[in-house]
Amino acid sequence: MPDPNQMILATFIHNSGAHPGGWRWPGAPAVDQHDFAHFAHLAQTAERGKMHCYFSGDSQGFPSISGKDAFAATDYAGKLEPTTLLAALAVVTKHIGLIATASTTYNEPYAIARRFASLDHISKGRAGWNVVTSASDGEARNFGRDLNMDHDARYARAEEFVDVAKNLWDSWEDGAILRDRDAARYFDPAKVHELGHKGEHFSVAGPLNVARPPQGHPIIVQAGGSGPGRALAARTADMIFTAASSVEVAKEFRDDMRARAAAFGRNPDHVKIIPSVQLMVRASEAEARRADEELLDLVPEALALRTLSLQLGVDLSHLSVNDRLPDLPETNGGKWVQQSIIRMAREEDLPIGLLARRVVVSRASFSYTGTPEQVADLCENWFRAGAADGFSLSPNYQPGVLEDFVDQVIPILQKRGLFRAEYEGDTLRENLGLPRPENAFVANPALGCEPRMWA
Numbered sequence: 001m002p003d004p005n006q007m008i009l010a011t012f013i014h015n016s017g018a019h020p021g022g023w024r025w026p027g028a029p030a031v032d033q034h035d036f037a038h039f040a041h042l043a044q045t046a047e048r049g050k051m052h053c054y055f056s057g058d059s060q061g062f063p064s065i066s067g068k069d070a071f072a073a074t075d076y077a078g079k080l081e082p083t084t085l086l087a088a089l090a091v092v093t094k095h096i097g098l099i100a101t102a103s104t105t106y107n108e109p110y111a112i113a114r115r116f117a118s119l120d121h122i123s124k125g126r127a128g129w130n131v132v133t134s135a136s137d138g139e140a141r142n143f144g145r146d147l148n149m150d151h152d153a154r155y156a157r158a159e160e161f162v163d164v165a166k167n168l169w170d171s172w173e174d175g176a177i178l179r180d181r182d183a184a185r186y187f188d189p190a191k192v193h194e195l196g197h198k199g200e201h202f203s204v205a206g207p208l209n210v211a212r213p214p215q216g217h218p219i220i221v222q223a224g225g226s227g228p229g230r231a232l233a234a235r236t237a238d239m240i241f242t243a244a245s246s247v248e249v250a251k252e253f254r255d256d257m258r259a260r261a262a263a264f265g266r267n268p269d270h271v272k273i274i275p276s277v278q279l280m281v282r283a284s285e286a287e288a289r290r291a292d293e294e295l296l297d298l299v300p301e302a303l304a305l306r307t308l309s310l311q312l313g314v315d316l317s318h319l320s321v322n323d324r325l326p327d328l329p330e331t332n333g334g335k336w337v338q339q340s341i342i343r344m345a346r347e348e349d350l351p352i353g354l355l356a357r358r359v360v361v362s363r364a365s366f367s368y369t370g371t372p373e374q375v376a377d378l379c380e381n382w383f384r385a386g387a388a389d390g391f392s393l394s395p396n397y398q399p400g401v402l403e404d405f406v407d408q409v410i411p412i413l414q415k416r417g418l419f420r421a422e423y424e425g426d427t428l429r430e431n432l433g434l435p436r437p438e439n440a441f442v443a444n445p446a447l448g449c450e451p452r453m454w455a
């Protein structure tokens with residue numbers, strides 16, 4: 001069992017760095033983001049550091065307002081499909097959890113349940129699914145719609161989507177496959193269940209054509225920050241990613257999510273809250289400040305403004321850098337990040353140029369560059385304050401930032417007893433200290449419909 005007094009560490013790999021200037025950093029090697037060897041090195045580096053999981057974000061298209069511009073080129077252009085990438089990473093790693101993003105808005109539950117069950121089998125119990133609802137019209141346009149589905153309708157669909165996927169994973173009980181040569185029985189039909197699901201959004205007969213995943217259910221990850229987003233996360237997620245700009249915001253979010261999970265009858269300790277952070281190390285404070293400035297200088301002003309527009313979901317290109325942020329129209333994109341940026345702009349009365357530079361550095365999450373001791377102190381303070389169960393490190397550029405964290409910060413956390421020296425279990429669920437879910441069909445024999453094909 002993992003020690004509850006130790007933190008969870010994940011790494012969230014953006015295409016070519018979390019910082020829009022990261023790919024131009026002279027110290028970073030030019031990376032082809034289609035080169036599997038690059039990702040293999042990152043996953044193996046995180047595993048060398050005994051980190052819990054490697055996380056691959058995703059979107060299924062360009063965001064609507066960025067177009068085919070330079071920013072899009074860093075974050076959206078050329079992106080390997082995550083479950084395909086992680087299936088390959090499963091072969092070159094042994095312990096690290098592998099979390100892929102997949103949309104509930106532009107997919108069907110059967111296909112997604114099958115894909116993640118497959119990844120869980122291939123990785124021997126290390127798969128996780130980051131459940132997202134897809135925030136942009138750019139994605140909608142690739143799936144037969146001009147505009148994205150409404151925010152709350154996306155979440156209503158996601159609620160049903162996750163339930164159906166979980167039931168599909170349970171549609172084969174553990175031990176259903178017999179391979180009994182003597183009796184000529186390949187599997188036990190009594191342990192295979194049809195769903196006969198007919199809901200508001202989906203009609204799914206089941207059963208799945210993949211046996212129950214080794215973890216029972218792959219880990220469910222969610223990152224919603226709005227009311228409906230938090231409700232989905234609190235009811236269904238094992239792990240919650242969030243963007244928090246300060247320890248106070250993170251603590252407020254974690255307290256709220258734990259209370260919401262308890263209100264759903266769940267044990268709050270079984271919901272792990274992991275803020276996304278951009279942390280870099282340098283040998284001295286002076287070098288740290290210089291690195292921050294140099295990285296920021298690699299982002300031209302127009303690109304910074306576009307980054308801000310993208311995060312807000314509103315095109316601000318007609319405004320001058322000295323303008324203040326106007327009142328923004330209601331958007332159909334993600335709510336939490338937008339609200340966090342608006343709060344930052346208003347509280348500090350920031351002109352748009354300065355606000356854009358802030359958002360370039362951190363999006364709406366937390367960014368810090370310091371000595372290894374300072375970075376370890378920061379992680380320890382947030383953890384001890386009850387603001388985080390751990391952290392998802394988004395390296396500003398790769399692979400250097402992750403390597404530095406693994407080689408210089410993790411040993412300090414280990415020495416302080418705040419991070420493990422070895423993986424405790426075999427599966428991601430075990431390494432997170434989460435129980436294996438009971439099979440819903442075993443717990444509730446009335447679930448599902450009368451079997452037709454096995455009669």
Ligand SMILES: Cc1cc2nc3c(=O)[nH]c(=O)nc-3n(C[C@H](O)[C@H](O)[C@H](O)COP(=O)(O)O)c2cc1C
Nearest residue numbers: 057058132223224225226229241243276334335336
């Ligand atoms: C750390 C973090 C990582 C995220 N990764 C993705 C991603 O890879 N793909 C995606 O479509 N959305 C991603 N999101 C967006 C969320 O899934 C969600 O849509 C967004 O936070 C807005 O939700 P809300 O409207 O409930 O606030 C991420 C959000 C956070 C905080």
